Amino acid sequence: MNLSLxxxxxxxxxxxxxxxxxxxxxxxxxxxRLDIFAAKSTSVTVVSDDxxxxxxxxxxxxxxVQMPRQLSEEQRxxxxxxxxxxxxxxxxxN
Numbered sequence: 001m002n003l004s005l006x007x008x009x010x011x012x013x014x015x016x017x018x019x020x021x022x023x024x025x026x027x028x029x030x031x032x033r034l035d036i037f038a039a040k041s042t043s044v045t046v047v048s049d050d051x052x053x054x055x056x057x058x059x060x061x062x063x064x065v066q067m068p069r070q071l072s073e074e075q076r077x078x079x080x081x082x083x084x085x086x087x088x089x090x091x092x093x094n
Contacts, residue, residue, distance in 0.1 A: 003052065014060045021060045026053035034058070 003026055010030060014021035025031055034056050038044040043062075047055040071079070 012063060014063065019060055020057045021063050022047070023056045023058055024053065025056075 008026045008028075010023065010025040010027050012021055012023050023030075023034065025034070031054050034044060034054070035046075037058070038046055038056070043059050045057045047057055049055075
């Protein structure tokens with residue numbers, strides 16, 4: 001069943017006592033990613049699965065809220081130049 005973008009929500013719940021967080025999601029990309037984690041690690045458990053989405057238990061330490069990296073224009077230029085140099089090395093090597 002196809003859900004609209006508005007309906008593809010993700011809810012992350014955790015409390016101060018428990019070491020796990022519950023992730024309820026209808027986001028297909030996030031479900032694929034969590035399924036890969038579940039296959040690789042016993043730390044991720046699929047709790048429920050239905051036609052709309054899945055619920056997972058993950059370690060609470062994996063839940064991060066982080067401000068995006070803030071770069072000055074000088075740092076941005078330097079990173080851009082480094083990327084161009086790496087790309088040119090690959091082209092010369094091929």
